[in-house]
Amino acid sequence: MTEPADPARTRFMVITLLRVSGIVLMLLGMGIMATGMIEPRDIVGGAIFLAGALDALIMPRFLIRRWRTPPVS
Secondary structure (H helix, E strand, C coil), rough: CCCCCCCHHHHHHHHHHHHHHHHHHHHHHHHHHHHCCCCCCCHHHHHHHHHHHHHHHHHHHHHHHHHHCCCCC
């Protein structure tokens, strides 16, 4: 029989994938701003960059706080 998935391992993988996807979005936004693939490149690239920054920097901390085990009294 297979063992059930460890919740800590699953949470670690979710947080890691969230950070990596945020970095990919940031790079995509910077690429759009640099190459001008889209006409209003500064606005679109900046919005994608900011979404990636939020994804990579703020969301993992939010999830860590939410998933923290309560203190034992």
